[in-house]
Amino acid sequence: MLLQTLIDDALAETPPGRAVWVALSGGLDSSLLLTLAADACRRHPRPLHALHVHHGLQSAADDFERHCRQLCAQLGVPLSVERASVAPDGGQGLEGAAREARYAAFARRVGEGETLWLAQHRDDQAETFLLAALRGSGVRGLAGMPPRRLWQGRELQRPLLGVARAELEAAARQLAVSWVEDPSNDDIALDRNRLRHALMPALEARWPQAAASLARSAHLAGEAEALLGELAALDLATLGGCAERLPLAPLVALSAPRQRLLLRHCCQTLGLPPPPAARLATLLEQLDSRRDAEVRVAWSGGEARCWRDALYLLAPSTPLPESWQADWDGRLPLDTPLGRLICTLTHERDEEVALQVSARRGGERLAQPQRGRRDLKRLLQEAGVPPWRRRRLLVVWLGEQVVAVLDEMGRAVVPCAPGWSLTLHQPGPAAPGSG
Template sequence: MAHRHKRVSLQALIDDALAETPPGRVVWVALSGGMDSSLLLTLAAAACRRHPRPLRTLHVHHGLQAAADDFETHCRRLASRLGVPLFVERVAVERDAGLGLEGAARQARYAAFARRVAPGETLWLAQHRDDQAETFLLAALRGSGVRGLAGMPSEREWQGRRLVRPLLARSRAELEAEAGRRGLHWVDDPSNADETLDRNFLRRRVLTLLAQRWPQAGETLASSACHAAEAEALIAERAAEDLATLGGDPARLPLAGLAELSPARRRALLRHACHRLELLTPPAARLEALLAQFDARHDARVRVSWAGAEARIWRGHLHFLPSRPPLAPTWLVEWDGVSLLATPWRTVDVKLVPEEGGQASLRLMPRQGGESLRLARRGSRDLKRLLQEREVPPWERERLLVAWHGETPVAVLQPDAMRWLAVAEGWRAEVGKE
């Protein structure tokens, strides 16, 4: 008589996932306080007792509802009982970011992950098979392409960190049964009952109805996401080959090379470039608007934007970059030329000192127009002409800072790239480490 293959227990599944983490590498568990993440942390703690690894847990406090403090309290109690160090990140969700509440909360959450989890470390997320089915349906209803239909990967590299979803192949029902056997307590997020949110409506209404007719609906939808992921992997391989052919820089694509690709390969390459740059993929309408601009005249200032990102066409190339708020023309900072410099976008380690030695009292402010610098062996040079000579794109010129000594401009800083574009005669500039 044939024996059925025994299904691996959830604990064995987590033990195996832990074994794939290099010894000594920190493993983090994202802990919301709900059933799935509370179970994942419990299983991870048990696995680490048998196979020692440094384990930590991270709770993101979104502050979106009155129950948020209760979530944190539960997380602190659970982490304390399990003996796992807990870190809490409080975030402000940008409701007007154009991403919707769920999208804005996700963006804030991942920003918190990046702040707390160091590059080279691993972060475990507790999504399961039912979450994957919901993601697939949401993507289909939004008209997403193959990448969207592929749903959530079981693991991926993200900003130098490893994101892993060890429970992704298991159902919510199986997780609930295991949590019940272990006598776990968790908190139910009241917002999960809000059916004005798309995911909640799908979970509570649509998938429940589908399961009545097709009991394996959740499993088969998640399986379709796996098929889409395989197709996406093939598309990504071809797009990577096209990118290499066009120079290999996802932030700067030559229009002439793009024009030689078929429309489907062109779209795939643009999506691949955004993915490589960790920018949101442009919605279909924005992508088509961008493609329609490829024949713009040489000096046109084409700009197509979407949530958190934008594309520019300039001098025969398509440029992708993150959106940045404009710099207020009245912005000004006093600086001694040697301290770390806090700009509106980032803090930079640069220096600017007189060649004869000592420090100087400097002011940094945006370009006002009409500035000129006296350069060694070149005399007085108009800043506008200097930027044209050095082919600084127009959008980068908008974020330059001019250093003034008294009433004289003495240097131009590009904070994004942490570099000095021009330094006047009699001054010495340095750039520190990233």
């Protein structure tokens, strides 16, 4: 059976001994995928698990879960059920919010290094291509869903992506696979359903191979996207290889399309959402601003800043509250508004001290080895600490004397005062906008 061969090949590509998960909605596609996966894992022993995400968006949601439990019991596959909270008011619509909640559930349950199989097929890919084209997407959007990709340390695979839905339905009936029909699939108020029920039948009546051709176009767009990614990686290497800090002169020397490509590539590398087209255009317009101008362009989940002939890409951050302060013994972990500080700050005499940690107050001075007391503002400028990071620094005092200045990770941004030593035990929690 061709489908079983596809599943066997996909199983052979997964790391030996690692668990394979199947995202099980209860519909035709995922129920068939789990059935084929169970057969493959019996013949080629491998831990297999099913994961059902209960969205709770419709009255039939409990029926989906009930079917998934029955199918998994029949196949002898352990089932995990994740209940997701969908918030459709985030500006991405109900479909987008449900997808985000679903992937959050995947991340909670599927371990890093494990593989998750998704049941999308060729018709889904064709619809994705059309939706992207109607939204005016570029090559990345037109590429649709990749057959496999690394996502947050997990391998996502779509073993059935090249198979038509009609073939899947025929195989499911041949194998006597049961499934549940989702009533929301008939709601043509949803964009994908309108394409599926109204547009695709009209296209296939005139061009019988429409779905296959559109899926093929998505595949070719994926190849083009991969080549563009290689070009962006080469440009990034030429500019120094640091995705969060790009030198402005060589960046501006690139053509506008390569600038856009490089910035999107850097955002992807950093795990930031890429800026929308309008915000990206605004950013490129400001790259030629005066070098002393404080350029900041923000979008949902990210921002770009220009400083000292470089463009910085970072997650949005908030300054340390000016009034915040806390007592610290220099040894125990300290909770701050920026996260937990896990480091040890001790004096060479190794005596117990009563320290205070605060936000910057302005006018601080810090003694430096062989340099005497220096203005902290000048020291931070000399150390190349960007202005937005200076507003998130932790100043450590012993009485009226500053003895150290730390970032939110517990690292000293300038040398500690003479006689003081800092030990960073482990990285603190990632803080947005650490730059």
